[in-house]
Amino acid sequence: MQDELKLIHSAAEGDQQAFEQLVTAYQKQVYNLALRMAGNPEDAMDLSQEAFVKAWRGLSGYRYDSAFSTWLYRLTSNVCIDFLRRQRKSRTVSLRFVGEDDEEQELSLPDPAPGPEERVLAQMNREEIAAALNQLEPEYREALTLRVIHGLSYAEIADTLEIREGTVKSRIARAREKMRAQLLGAGNISGASSSKKPERRTDAR
Amino acid sequence: MKCEEALLLLSAHIDGQTTPEEERSLQDHLAACASCRALLEDFEQIDPGVADLEEEPPVELTGAVMERVRAAAELDAKPARKRRFIFGPGTAVAAVAAVLLLLVASGKIPNMRMGSAKSTAAGTAEATAETYAAETFAAAASSVPEETAAAGAALAAPYAGEDTAGAASAAASPSNAEVAAETTAAAETTAAASASDNLMIAAVTETTTAAAAETADAAAVPRSAGASNGLFVQAEAVHLLIQDNGSALTAIPALAGMDTLTADDGGTDWYVTDVGTAKAMEKEYGASYPMTWENADGGTADDAICLVRLTKP
Numbered sequence: 052m053q054d055e056l057k058l059i060h061s062a063a064e065g066d067q068q069a070f071e072q073l074v075t076a077y078q079k080q081v082y083n084l085a086l087r088m089a090g091n092p093e094d095a096m097d098l099s100q101e102a103f104v105k106a107w108r109g110l111s112g113y114r115y116d117s118a119f120s121t122w123l124y125r126l127t128s129n130v131c132i133d134f135l136r137r138q139r140k141s142r143t144v145s146l147r148f149v150g151e152d153d154e155e156q157e158l159s160l161p162d163p164a165p166g167p168e169e170r171v172l173a174q175m176n177r178e179e180i181a182a183a184l185n186q187l188e189p190e191y192r193e194a195l196t197l198r199v200i201h202g203l204s205y206a207e208i209a210d211t212l213e214i215r216e217g218t219v220k221s222r223i224a225r226a227r228e229k230m231r232a233q234l235l236g237a238g239n240i241s242g243a244s245s246s247k248k249p250e251r252r253t254d255a256r
Numbered sequence: 257m258k259c260e261e262a263l264l265l266l267s268a269h270i271d272g273q274t275t276p277e278e279e280r281s282l283q284d285h286l287a288a289c290a291s292c293r294a295l296l297e298d299f300e301q302i303d304p305g306v307a308d309l310e311e312e313p314p315v316e317l318t319g320a321v322m323e324r325v326r327a328a329a330e331l332d333a334k335p336a337r338k339r340r341f342i343f344g345p346g347t348a349v350a351a352v353a354a355v356l357l358l359l360v361a362s363g364k365i366p367n368m369r370m371g372s373a374k375s376t377a378a379g380t381a382e383a384t385a386e387t388y389a390a391e392t393f394a395a396a397a398s399s400v401p402e403e404t405a406a407a408g409a410a411l412a413a414p415y416a417g418e419d420t421a422g423a424a425s426a427a428a429s430p431s432n433a434e435v436a437a438e439t440t441a442a443a444e445t446t447a448a449a450s451a452s453d454n455l456m457i458a459a460v461t462e463t464t465t466a467a468a469a470e471t472a473d474a475a476a477v478p479r480s481a482g483a484s485n486g487l488f489v490q491a492e493a494v495h496l497l498i499q500d501n502g503s504a505l506t507a508i509p510a511l512a513g514m515d516t517l518t519a520d521d522g523g524t525d526w527y528v529t530d531v532g533t534a535k536a537m538e539k540e541y542g543a544s545y546p547m548t549w550e551n552a553d554g555g556t557a558d559d560a561i562c563l564v565r566l567t568k569p
Contacts, residue, residue: 067325074318082313096314103321104328180305198271199306205273224267230306231298 059119063110070110074103077120080201081127087196088131090185098134102127117210124201124211128193135189175234183233191226198223257285262292270299532558 055076061069081102086095105126113122175183184192197203197211205223209216257265265282268274274282286293535558538547 070325071322074321078313078317082317083310086311096317099317100321100324104324107325107328175305177308181309184306195306199303200310220264220268224264227267227299227302228263230302
């Protein structure tokens with residue numbers, strides 16, 4: 052920690068090598084936050100770079116009143132949210148989907164208490180989990196990512212996102228609930244997926 | 257406890273963020289509610305799946321970041337402590353900005369070009385800087401539309417003719433003019449700049465030190481780039497660059513090493529400077545070049561900003 056403070060101080064004074072060490076130390080966390088927010092590696096790479104360059108430029112404004120990681124995640128979060136806002140202007144994601152019979156239907160959330168035959172979450176693959184996470188609103192996605200991937204406490208997340216702890220708590224709970232709904236409903240949402248894994252369908256009740 | 261409440265507690269329970277009291281009531285509820293038990297089981301399965309999404313960053317990330325950092329550092333001609341603007345009252349700067357904007361916008365300075373380097377009292381810049389408020393140009397320039405367009409028009413009237421009020425308001429409206437502070441950081445400007453034909457004002461800090469000269473060279477941009485359609489003036493150590501965004505972006509790194517630049521409309525050179533410098537100029541050139549100058553707020557203090565018109569014989 053002492054070393055980190057020295058690095059931060061040197062980097063703020065314009066020491067590029069010190070800054071490079073900070074980048075090396077935090078690139079994984081910054082990249083993974085950007086990856087979950089952007090949903091694809093290309094944008095995540097761009098956003099990570101943007102966040103670090105902003106950090107370099109803004110380092111003299113870092114006041115040491117919160118952890119450096121908190122400051123950096125906040126900066127990354129802002130870069131990502133800005134990016135998503137710009138994206139949202141150009142296209143909107145519909146909550147409607149086209150079913151197997153090519154008939155557009157409203158996305159229906161699964162029953163909150165599915166029977167034991169539907170307890171197959173453990174078999175979900177990475178892509179499905181990533182896709183389900185990506186379907187969440189950015190605020191929910193961000194809170195869950197910081198909690199589960201970055202291992203931040205509710206207090207740290209509240210500090211990072213500048214929201215109240217109670218809000219963090221409810222966002223994470225809502226995120227988990229929606230993730231579950233997405234994953235249990237995966238067989239319903241994707242025709243291809245449901246034909247391969249019919250056991251995941253929740254309409255067999 | 258209702259299942260809705262249990263949902264929040266279940267999630268907090270997984271994260272180890274429940275109080276002992278909450279934990280007790282949650283366990284009571286779970287003992288009685290099968291669907292919440294199922295919910296907990298699902299939640300506990302989702303978390304490892306999400307955690308497993310963590311990936312190694314691309315190996316080239318650090319290198320790419322540092323490349324951009326190096327470029328940014330090179331463009332940042334001055335460390336933060338030198339990013340001071342020698343102008344005192346923001347309104348004076350803003351008035352000058354308004355004047356220049358409307359002069360450019362109204363076409364009264366039709367053929368602006370870079371003049372040859374002429375030395376001014378730049379050597380005292382560092383000392384002078386300490387005596388003024390370290391006010392950013394952005395703050396000053398942002399007050400142009402509301403506070404000083406009229407003052408600018410009044411000041412410009414002797415030079416620009418009768419139609420200045422209209423031109424001033426046109427130039428000062430955000431849709432026509434992009435007013436930006438810039439400290440030779442071209443990369444940042446790229447992000448902030450809008451249409452390249454918008455007018456912008458850039459403040460370039462003093463350039464008399466070796467560091468700045470090196471930066472200008474390192475930028476490797478031709479010094480004449482973009483300068484033919486812009487106005488670049490110097491008041492001691494601070495340069496005001498007024499031209500369209502596109503040209504300014506190209507020109508800023510190149511201009512960092514210049515001494516004095518003037519606007520030239522054929523028979524007249526224009527300078528924006530402080531009264532002290534104007535007096536010195538008058539002493540030096542007054543005999544051979546008829547010269548008038550007028551300051552923004554009627555004051556005669558040496559640090560007041562003024563617009564100088566120097567007529568060639």
